Amino acid sequence: MKKKSLALAILLLLVLLAISRIETTVSYKVIDEELGEVEMILAKPIFARFYNKVTFTKDGRSKTKTFDGKYKLNIYKVDLGRVNDENKFDIAFGVYSIAPWHRTPSKRVFLYKVVDLDLKPKFRCSRxxxxxxxxxxxxxxxxxxxxxxxxxxxxxxxxxxxxxxxxxxxxxxxxxxxxxxxxxxxxxxxxxxxxxxxxxxxxxxxxxxxxx
CATH class of the missing domain: 2.20.25 (N-terminal domain of TfIIb)
Incomplete structure (x- = not known):
């Protein structure tokens, strides 16, 4: 009986580990400063609250940026637009994160642009x-x-x-x-x-x- 219970417990653990590796994704059409329209895909583990992996793809090419460790962004919201004439298109991430000049985790707005399938910071609002x-x-x-x-x-x-x-x-x-x-x-x-x-x-x- 004990062996059967142990085997079930191990099987359940393996199932949970497998599920935890499953990612959920959301995608958006955004403008690359050099390539025009590209697809942006945000991914996170199925049980996670925030997105920390961003992939850009076009015509079979792709680049992925993962924010981890002290560089975690914890993206909870995305909006798209253009806030000024410095570049063609802006991606606004709502993040729960620290900022370069404010080290306490808080809700913030970080602005990015995309250049050659690479995410480039434009303005990271401390508060x-x-x-x-x-x-x-x-x-x-x-x-x-x-x-x-x-x-x-x-x-x-x-x-x-x-x-x-x-x-x-x-x-x-x-x-x-x-x-x-x-x-x-x-x-x-x-x-x-x-x-x-x-x-x-x-x-x-x-x-x-x-x-x-």
């Missing part, structure tokens, strides 16, 4: 004005480039922040407190902030941020 809860890229002022729009939380108070990124800086151009508990930002042709049983459109003008 926004307040701790970040969610973010999205959206051209909210109609200038042809995306702003980083964030939900932030400080001392129990939620707010919206709008940021422009340029010249290795990120500058907040507007902010507004929120009188409900938000859950996420979403976009279609317009930008929205969502909460439980509530959704409001976010608009921006010289007067500031308006919710309706």
């Amino acid at each position: 926004l004005i307040n701790p970040m809860y969610d973010f999205i890229l959206f051209d909210i002022d109609g200038d042809g480039f995306d702003e980083v729009v964030s939900i932030e939380k400080y001392k129990g108070v939620y707010s919206i922040g709008i940021y422009k990124q340029y010249d290795m800086l990120i500058e907040r151009i507007a902010t507004r407190k929120i009188d409900f508990r938000p859950t996420k930002l979403s976009k279609d042709k317009k930008l929205y902030i969502e909460g439980i049983n509530i959704m409001k459109e976010i608009n921006f003008s010289k007067e500031g941020i308006d919710l309706k």
Whole structure:
């Protein structure tokens, strides 16, 4: 009986080990600065919370970058756009990670570009004005480039922040407190902030941020 139980335990362990090696993936079409449209694939072990392996492929070629050890990114969100004219296309990763100038793990926005199937850092934000809860890229002022729009939380108070990124800086151009508990930002042709049983459109003008 003991031998049978041991054999079952070993078999279960082997099955769990095999399952733990299975990866789940998500893919996106992105723009390589040299090659045009390429496929980006993010992969993570099936039980993991975060993605730390990024692969770019085109016409049978591929390059993979794995973030591990002290370089772990812990990617939990991806958004795509173009925040300025420094390059053709930007990939925004929402990461739970340390940053070069802030060594405490936190939610952050890291911007990258792709050059010859290689992921190149463009701007790794140490922190926004307040701790970040969610973010999205959206051209909210109609200038042809995306702003980083964030939900932030400080001392129990939620707010919206709008940021422009340029010249290795990120500058907040507007902010507004929120009188409900938000859950996420979403976009279609317009930008929205969502909460439980509530959704409001976010608009921006010289007067500031308006919710309706």
